[in-house]
Amino acid sequence: MAVLGQWQYFPKTHIAALSLIVLIVIFAVGEHSDSKQKREIQTLTVNGESHEEADIQEEVEYWQQTELKSGDNLSRVFTRNSLSAADALAIAHSAPKGALNLQPGQMIKWQNTADNHVTRMRIETSPLTAHEFNRTIEGKYDYKLDEKVADRRPRFAQAKINSSLFLDGAKQGIPQATLTELAGLFGWDIDFALDIRQGDEFSLIYEELFLEGERIGYGNILIANFINRGRELTAVRYEDKKGEGQYYDPSGHSMRKEFLRNPIDLARISSRFNLRRKHPVLNKFRAHKGTDYAARTGTPIKSTGDGKVIFAGRKGGFGNCVIIQHGSRYQTLYAHLSKFNRKARKGRRVKQGQVIGYVGSTGLATGPHLHFEFRVDGVHRDSLRIKLPKSRSISKDQKAAYKAEAKRMIEWLKSQQGTQLASDESLEMSNPT
Numbered sequence: 001m002a003v004l005g006q007w008q009y010f011p012k013t014h015i016a017a018l019s020l021i022v023l024i025v026i027f028a029v030g031e032h033s034d035s036k037q038k039r040e041i042q043t044l045t046v047n048g049e050s051h052e053e054a055d056i057q058e059e060v061e062y063w064q065q066t067e068l069k070s071g072d073n074l075s076r077v078f079t080r081n082s083l084s085a086a087d088a089l090a091i092a093h094s095a096p097k098g099a100l101n102l103q104p105g106q107m108i109k110w111q112n113t114a115d116n117h118v119t120r121m122r123i124e125t126s127p128l129t130a131h132e133f134n135r136t137i138e139g140k141y142d143y144k145l146d147e148k149v150a151d152r153r154p155r156f157a158q159a160k161i162n163s164s165l166f167l168d169g170a171k172q173g174i175p176q177a178t179l180t181e182l183a184g185l186f187g188w189d190i191d192f193a194l195d196i197r198q199g200d201e202f203s204l205i206y207e208e209l210f211l212e213g214e215r216i217g218y219g220n221i222l223i224a225n226f227i228n229r230g231r232e233l234t235a236v237r238y239e240d241k242k243g244e245g246q247y248y249d250p251s252g253h254s255m256r257k258e259f260l261r262n263p264i265d266l267a268r269i270s271s272r273f274n275l276r277r278k279h280p281v282l283n284k285f286r287a288h289k290g291t292d293y294a295a296r297t298g299t300p301i302k303s304t305g306d307g308k309v310i311f312a313g314r315k316g317g318f319g320n321c322v323i324i325q326h327g328s329r330y331q332t333l334y335a336h337l338s339k340f341n342r343k344a345r346k347g348r349r350v351k352q353g354q355v356i357g358y359v360g361s362t363g364l365a366t367g368p369h370l371h372f373e374f375r376v377d378g379v380h381r382d383s384l385r386i387k388l389p390k391s392r393s394i395s396k397d398q399k400a401a402y403k404a405e406a407k408r409m410i411e412w413l414k415s416q417q418g419t420q421l422a423s424d425e426s427l428e429m430s431n432p433t
């Protein structure tokens with residue numbers, strides 16, 4: 001599973017580079033037979049005995065390869081390359097379940113004899129994994145899973161924001177996927193569309209994946225720090241006992257916040273999410289894209305999650321309405337309020353459970369109730385049925401271990417920031433003006 005994930009780390013440029021390598025290899029292979037012939041002639045004329053040895057060696061190194069196309073299977077690849085159909089069957093026979101689950105873009109490499117028998121074959125499913133088949137004397141194949149482990153090297157990067165997180169991050173060589181992940185980490189606390197100011201800074205340590213000295217992709221963000229208008233936020237990656245990584249702030253609270261299921265305690269649900277409901281006031285079929293809670297006028301309404309008020313005012317049939325943005329993906333809407341809480345003004349941050357307004361019947365409402373909506377990526381979802389994002393703080397038994405780890409990581413990040421600053425200073429100092 002982790003192996004499949006590695007492909008996602010592949011930037012397009014890398015795939016382009018790979019294809020280039022393929023071209024070079026093919027080109028080299030074309031030349032190869034010439035030089036082999038020349039060498040053979042040389043060995044023949046100089047020393048007849050060494051000829052056989054040289055020939056075998058050349059044969060072993062001679063790999064051919066092809067990239068799998070959509071709809072390919074082993075027999076099609078063999079036919080296309082004039083390889084023995086019997087060998088395709090024998091390989092299929094020796095392959096364990098799943099090994100021949102060929103996908104477009106994967107590489108098949110093989111060595112074959114002059115009469116088109118495959119002696120070795122590799123199906124490379126990722127830069128780290130290959131299924132390998134070796135022909136035995138009986139004409140069968142031995143199967144071996146060849147798994148390599150990427151070398152994870154931490155890389156420090158920092159940037160000051162001039163235009164945007166993505167532009168200024170890219171200038172520092174941080175890959176887009178890592179910047180997207182960074183925005184997601186802090187998305188519950190910072191609105192990257194509205195909150196970012198010139199002069200905001202961030203720094204992080206993330207993994208680069210190397211195989212045999214060559215960078216093949218990117219791994220996880222290990223720690224990230226963001227200073228947004230003077231407010232400093234830090235996220236540290238920590239793996240639980242099952243090896244699953246999550247991000248926490250230095251005191252051990254999850255970076256990902258959770259939601260309350262209901263914005264009012266002990267209220268009766270008077271109308272559920274229903275995409276085909278007869279509207280009680282308009283008396284025609286109209287989707288009800290939320291949940292109604294019947295409650296007395298003045299009953300306090302709570303924000304179901306940490307977030308930022310992006311709207312507080314009158315909004316058509318909704319009457320007095322509050323909309324809160326949570327992270328980058330979620331929005332909640334509260335309608336028909338009799339009045340607002342003065343702390344829930346547009347642009348203000350609110351905490352989960354904080355009172356944002358009071359039940360009323362403003363707008364299109366037959367009686368006092370709260371109309372509540374939950375949107376994910378802009379789509380209305382049934383708040384009573386949707387699986388809400390879970391977040392857990394570090395458990396008690398892990399807390400001490402986490403705090404020690406977080407302290408070590410923060411010191412590491414700060415020490416990197418220090419070296420960078422020091423080198424900047426030394427540059428300035430060496431400047432003769």
Ligand SMILES: [Zn+2]
Pocket residue numbers: 271288290291292370371372
């Ligand atoms: Zn409603």
